[in-house]
Amino acid sequence: MSKTILITGGTGFIGSNLCNRLIKDKNNRIICVDNNYTGSLENIKKLLQNERFTFIEHDIINPLTINEDIDEIYNLACPASPPAYQGDKAIFTTKTCVYGAINMLELAREKGAKILQSSTSEIYGEPLVHPQVETYRGNVNPNGVRACYDEGKRCAESLFFDYKRIYNIKIKVVRIFNTYGPNMNPNDGRVISNFICQALKGKDITIYGDGSQTRSFCYIDDLIDVIIKMMESKNDFSGPVNIGNPEEFTISELAEFVKEKINPNLKIIYKPLPSDDPTQRRPDITLAKKELNWEPKITLSEGLDKTIEYFLQKI
Numbered sequence: 001m002s003k004t005i006l007i008t009g010g011t012g013f014i015g016s017n018l019c020n021r022l023i024k025d026k027n028n029r030i031i032c033v034d035n036n037y038t039g040s041l042e043n044i045k046k047l048l049q050n051e052r053f054t055f056i057e058h059d060i061i062n063p064l065t066i067n068e069d070i071d072e073i074y075n076l077a078c079p080a081s082p083p084a085y086q087g088d089k090a091i092f093t094t095k096t097c098v099y100g101a102i103n104m105l106e107l108a109r110e111k112g113a114k115i116l117q118s119s120t121s122e123i124y125g126e127p128l129v130h131p132q133v134e135t136y137r138g139n140v141n142p143n144g145v146r147a148c149y150d151e152g153k154r155c156a157e158s159l160f161f162d163y164k165r166i167y168n169i170k171i172k173v174v175r176i177f178n179t180y181g182p183n184m185n186p187n188d189g190r191v192i193s194n195f196i197c198q199a200l201k202g203k204d205i206t207i208y209g210d211g212s213q214t215r216s217f218c219y220i221d222d223l224i225d226v227i228i229k230m231m232e233s234k235n236d237f238s239g240p241v242n243i244g245n246p247e248e249f250t251i252s253e254l255a256e257f258v259k260e261k262i263n264p265n266l267k268i269i270y271k272p273l274p275s276d277d278p279t280q281r282r283p284d285i286t287l288a289k290k291e292l293n294w295e296p297k298i299t300l301s302e303g304l305d306k307t308i309e310y311f312l313q314k315i
């Protein structure tokens with residue numbers, strides 16, 4: 001059966017990987033929406049020639065009119081890297097999360113479409129429960145520098161569930177943990193892109209703080225698998241569901257890994273830890289395993305190799 005699928009944030013890291021995957025099914029027509037603030041047309045260059053693919057330059061802060069039926073909406077649009085979403089972009093970030101959610105939910109309501117929200121591990125803030133389970137309500141600083149993103153995404157979740165309760169919209173909510181792989185923006189400022197690009201250029205590797213903070217990194221192909229599985233899951237399952245790789249590493253371990261793979265002689269330098277930077281983060285994925293029959297397959301070592309290959313071509 002043919003389907004029209006709208007993806008916001010479609011030129012970004014996760015969005016472009018999703019466009020590239022979904023277009024492979026000949027039954028799918030893809031409408032990719034992005035303002036290209038952190039995304040890039042380069043990521044979807046090959047798709048622009050495809051007659052089943054349309055790109056619309058649009059900021060979801062504003063309502064969107066589409067003159068055709070839509071079956072599914074993936075709402076991925078939002079800058080996700082701390083340097084990109086904070087500072088003078090902070091108010092824009094909150095608007096993208098909140099106005100963007102309202103505008104896309106209204107579109108879903110008008111079209112009778114199913115809609116998936118890309119929520120985030122950031123809704124747990126500085127977690128006091130470890131690993132994080134979906135029932136944990138989090139520990140977010142509501143007025144810190146990360147709040148624009150964390151609270152914006154929390155508000156978006158509340159909007160999704162209110163639209164479901166009030167208008168009976170079919171919603172799906174995934175909480176995405178740290179993800180990496182091809183199509184990451186080399187200038188994004190995220191830890192994996194920074195470390196790999198620094199190492200490839202022979203520069204010092206910059207660890208923020210003492211490097212004892214932890215993250216759990218999921219390779220993009222695993223993440224795309226589960227996002228699609230979630231969209232296609234049974235109607236009475238809305239989530240929220242954690243998606244990510246539960247293997248946890250300190251940032252120092254990650255730096256050593258990247259050094260070993262690219263150049264063991266590189267120097268590590270230490271910079272101040274950004275404010276409200278979470279100390280630990282790891283998803284409990286019991287729910288995803290049970291409801292979606294999914295768990296990640298690609299190890300950090302394999303994923304880093306593929307990502308290094310990508311950045312080698314890119315820079």
Ligand code: UDP
Nearest residue numbers: 082189190191192194206207208213251277
């Ligand atoms: N980080 C680092 N060096 C960098 C970039 C980031 O040590 O060059 C740290 C950052 O402070 C955080 C972790 O790596 O503790 C993950 O940062 P990222 O921005 O990738 O994601 P997030 O903080 O949103 O999980």
